[in-house]
Amino acid sequence: MDDGSDCLVLKIILVGDSLVGKTCILQRYIDNTFDHSYMSTIGIDFKVKTLHLNGRFVKLQIWDTAGQERFHSISTRYFRGAHGLLIIYDITNALSFDNVTGWMKDVNANAGENVDRVILGNKCDLEETRVVSKERGEKLAWECGVHFFETSAKNNINIEKAFSALVEGIMNKS
Ligand code: GDP
Ligand code: MG
Numbered sequence: 001m002d003d004g005s006d007c008l009v010l011k012i013i014l015v016g017d018s019l020v021g022k023t024c025i026l027q028r029y030i031d032n033t034f035d036h037s038y039m040s041t042i043g044i045d046f047k048v049k050t051l052h053l054n055g056r057f058v059k060l061q062i063w064d065t066a067g068q069e070r071f072h073s074i075s076t077r078y079f080r081g082a083h084g085l086l087i088i089y090d091i092t093n094a095l096s097f098d099n100v101t102g103w104m105k106d107v108n109a110n111a112g113e114n115v116d117r118v119i120l121g122n123k124c125d126l127e128e129t130r131v132v133s134k135e136r137g138e139k140l141a142w143e144c145g146v147h148f149f150e151t152s153a154k155n156n157i158n159i160e161k162a163f164s165a166l167v168e169g170i171m172n173k174s
Pocket of ligand 1: 017018019020021022023024025035122123124125126151152153154155
């Protein structure tokens with residue numbers, strides 16, 4: 001976790017079904033922008049954000065999956081060395097919510113059961129087409145023993161909070 005200097009490097013991974021908003025969440029967190037026309041490309045990409053926490057620098061290396069999640073074929077290597085995961089569904093897509101359990105299993109098998117995780121119900125700005133209640137999200141997260149937030153990458157709701165909760169959880173362990 002430590003790279004030798006006084007800078008901690010944390011590997012964070014975004015998982016969840018295709019189109020739930022992973023790339024938009026990352027873009028919002030890193031650049032504070034939202035781009036409707038974002039095109040996914042096949043490959044794995046990460047972005048870096050440096051935080052100053054409790055008197056030290058923490059470098060977040062945040063990995064986004066671009067396309068592979070469609071085939072549920074994310075390579076095991078991708079999860080190696082992960083400190084934290086955001087598992088994301090779309091509140092307007094029931095299947096993406098049902099698949100959270102599957103993603104959780106993948107994560108347990110590949111990243112280990114001790115890796116910190118937070119569940120996000122994204123697109124909470126789309127109240128009129130919501131199909132997954134907030135209560136169902138909260139219940140699932142409670143059963144998994146993890147934090148939960150409803151987010152909107154579009155309207156910048158709870159994005160910062162979700163990453164902070166994850167990082168805090170990781171830091172409290174180390
Ligand atoms: P990914 O496949 O999980 O990376 O999903 P993307 O980030 O590419 O987003 C998929 C689609 O959902 C795009 O059309 C986005 O504009 C849209 N989207 C992402 N986040 C939000 C959000 O918070 N609210 C709304 N209304 N749309 C979103
Ligand atoms: Mg994407």
